Amino acid sequence: MLSIIQAALQNSFSYAEYRTLVSKLIQEGQSTGNEQSADLLHYSELNETRMNRLEKTLKMDSEVLKTLENLKSKQTWIVISEGWCGDAAQILPIIKLMTETSENIKLKIVLRDENEVLMNQFLTNGSKSIPKLIILDENLNLINHWGPRPEAAKNLIIDYKAKHGIVDETAKIALQKWYLDDKGISTMKEITKLL
Template identity: 75%
Template sequence: MLTIIKSALEKSFTYSEYRAFVSQLIKEGKSTGNDQSADLLHYSELNEVRMNRLEKTLKMDAEILAALQKINTKQTWLVIAEGWCGDVAQILPILKLMTDSVDNIELKVVFRDENDTLMSEFLTNGARSIPKLIILDENLEVINHWGPRPEAAKNLILDYKAKHGIVDEPAKIALQKWYLDDKGMTTMKEIVAMLQ
């Protein structure tokens, strides 16, 4: 596992590098990942807008900040992502806010399709679901992992799929509305609870 983690970290991006890379691809009419389509480009463009908004509006409450400040060892938060993924667009700015709040946590981002071996170690029910947050200690050992979405958001999609048989555009809209109303609080609370 250590070799896989080190290999991924060698190809990783900082948050700002990730944002710049995805933006450049969009200007070139491309999305991240192995597959290219008009839909994936459209989702990438939508996510760029979402992330810009979240960077300006996300707030962290004092309780979350206090819990993060109790982390007294160096950590790396490695996130498996793709620019076209709506959940990534909602979660990554939250992780950026959290890691920016403390000095000893570094945020790194890797692309799923370029890190298949890593992704294979962190499947969700056999699927390559993203984002996936992998929390590493100072020796790059896995402390814990989280993702691809908060429990309530996961249940929203599972319930919708059980009722309608598919995850279609109305389901995606309902999920984005859930994220908008939640303002990142559930994600922050789940991650902090996992660290304690």
Template identity: 65%
Template sequence: MQNIIENALDNSFSYLEYRQLVSKLISEGKSTGHNQTEALLQYSELNETRMNRLEKTLKVPQELTEKLNNLTKDYIWLTISEGWCGDAAQIIPILHKLEEVSNKVELKLVLRDDNDELMQLYLTNGSKSIPKVIILEKETKEVITSWGPRPEPARKLIADYKAQHGVVDEPVKIELQKWYLHDKGLTTMKELVELL
């Protein structure tokens, strides 16, 4: 497992590098990932707009900034993502904002399809659900815990809908995006900071 983590870190992107890669691919009519479809490209374009908005509007509460800055150890948030993923578009800017307000957290991003061995270690109910945040102690690279693919209330929203309707379709995806919009990243921030 340690080799898989080290390989992923070697192949990782900073937030800025990740954003530049996704933008470059969109300009070429592509999405990240091994599968290329018109739908994935459209999701990538929509997600880029979402991420741009979140970068401008997200605010980290002072209490969470203080908690992060009072940590006694440094951490790496090794995060599995893809540019077409709607949850990732909502979560990755939050991780970036937390990284910006603290020198105790470093965000490293890897693409799911290019890091299958890592993804296989962090499946959610047998599926390759992303984003997945793997929290490492920076000095030792020891895995502390993992989080994802979405905060608990959002997970429950999807699980309840799937239990009732048998599928995750467009109506619940719209409800999920509304939930993210109203939450303003606060639940995700709190859940992640509590893990440290």
């Protein structure tokens, strides 16, 4: 596992580098990832708007802030993502905000399609669902992992799929509304419990 993580870190981005890459690709009419389509480009554009908004409006939960400020050991957080992923657009700004509150956490982002070996270590029910947060200690040993979405958001999609048989645009809109109403609190609290 260590060699897989080290290889991924060699191929990783800071949050700012990730945002720059996604923006540059959008300007070129592309998205991140192996697959290219008008839909993925459209989702990338929507996600860029979402991330811009979240970066301006997110507030740190006070309990989470205390926990992160009191974190004594150094950690590396790797997030597996892609620019077209709606859940990643909602969650990456939250993780960025969390890592900024502790000098002991270093954040790195890797693209799923460019890091398949790493992604295959963290499948969700056999699928390459993202984002996936991997929390490592200072020696790059696995502490825990989380993702692709908070429990309540996951249940919203499971319930919708059970009732309607598919995850369609209506489900995606309901999920985005859930994220908007939650304001990142569920994500912050769930991740903090893993530390």
